[in-house]
Amino acid sequence: MTQLIFSGKEIAPAKINLSLKVLELRSDNYHNLESLMVTVDLCDQLSLFLYKSDKSSWRVSSDRSDLPQNENNIAYKAARAFFKWYEINPDSYSLNLEIVKNIPSQAGLGGGSADAAATLRLLERAFFADDNFEAMPLSYMAHEIGADVPYCYTSGTCFVRGIGDIIEEFPAFPQLPLILFKPPTSISTKHAFAALNAESKANKPVNRSSFKIKYSEIIAEKSYSDFSLLLENSFLPNVKQSYPKINDYMNALTETKSPFVSLSGTGPTLFALYEENADVDVIAKSLSKKFPETLVFKNKIVGQDSLK
Template identity: 30%
Template sequence: MRFLSPAKINLHLEVLEKRPDGYHEVQTLLKRVDLSDEMEVHPGGQGIRLILEGEEVPPGMENLACRAASIFCRETGIPEDLEIRIRKRIPVAAGLGGGSSNAASVLAALNDLFRTGLNSHALMGMGAKLGADIPFFIFQRPALAKGKGERLTAVSMPEGLGFLLLVPPFRISTSWSYETFDRLTGGKRKTGTPLRDSYSTLADLLEVLKNDLEIPALSRYPEIGRMKEALLRQGARGALMSGSGPVTFGIFPSREKAEEARRKLVLPRDWKAEICCGL
């Protein structure tokens, strides 16, 4: 079975107080985009095996996709004899949720492949045991996520937007990002900005464009801020870092406008650009 595993961007991310379980309370607006890894799952053989192409990711059972397959097999009684192939296009450790998307895609694929008939709520419950972003990828709609990211509300957003993603040569650890945010800010905020379940225009979205995790990222990598400014100079209506970073994106009224900006934009050495649309 072959399938695509899409990335996500955060259009709003606020970090609230730290929870007893070590996670932070967050509220974030999430949208999937059509920058995707290519994946395959094949039953048979012995054990859960992972074959990778592209950027290096955690191997074997350290990988979220393999752990998702294992929990699915244990909870459904299916033998843990599978081969998973991942052709990586989503940058790793970049704030785009690639590992979480791979895990969610494996859960959905195995549910189809073995005709186990689990509903999305059951699959999201499995995913939540492995990572905070995994339920969102099973949800498959733009969403407002709260709690540690697992409490989801569908949100309507405008269609047809183009996104120009800028990928630097460095990566940012999620744990470092949250720890540094706490150190720099105190990390005690209990409530966030009131957010709606409908943003009918791009102008509506721009009003809530925000990412608290830019605070730690910019303290170490000020070039992220410079690239946000470069995106705005090339016509982006807004620019933001996604998740814990470091990928930064510009929002455009259409894919064509994003492509036009890419042609004009001069990237620093070893930076890359990806153009995508929302799903």
């Protein structure tokens, strides 16, 4: 016997790393890191159908043929972790998870992690409709599912440390327009971190207090070009060396009068921030015409309240 007990939808917004500093390699083979992260309004859409069933069947489907549609999908992995943490017998349920992808894969935008976090939120709604539950620990999410999942679950403007499991909410970043610029290549996160092993040992943590003060000053004064003095991405030098065309793309974005251009995550996606009154429609069309081999998205930074 199979009975539908829950159906629901959830958006899965992308993230960008305004900064990403990779520190030492830990004994568990994870790197410590520090990252200032924000949420953007480029979103996947997830639908969950949960059944009480005496013949368990778990299925993930997507409109993207290159996305794993089995236990190798991180959203499937998140569902398994949820059932394990809350000690719910997975053999008593059937699950159908449908994913409509808008966030490109292996782009440094956290698309898979966003889907995993959305899956957790859907399952919370399914099993704890009254909100009377204790959320899964962020450290468990990071180890069992993926390092970006705790942030994608939290969202908003956050300073993230550890392996992604220590999250400090920061003063909200302005909801500025931005361009996301995806070159025609993909970068493996595993390989990107492996290339940094020797260099990251020399990196030291930032002074969070002074970092927060300077960040707040830039936001208050709207002197966004000063972010180039505060924010860095440890992966950018290697990406420039391995994929020299990135330099041309960054120069082109800077020429659009963006006050701050950088790399998100391990790349290859670049982002360009703009003032509130910038005409990003015109900018996006111009970039798409000049670089037809790339994907260009016009978006904006959003806060937690905008996602509800």
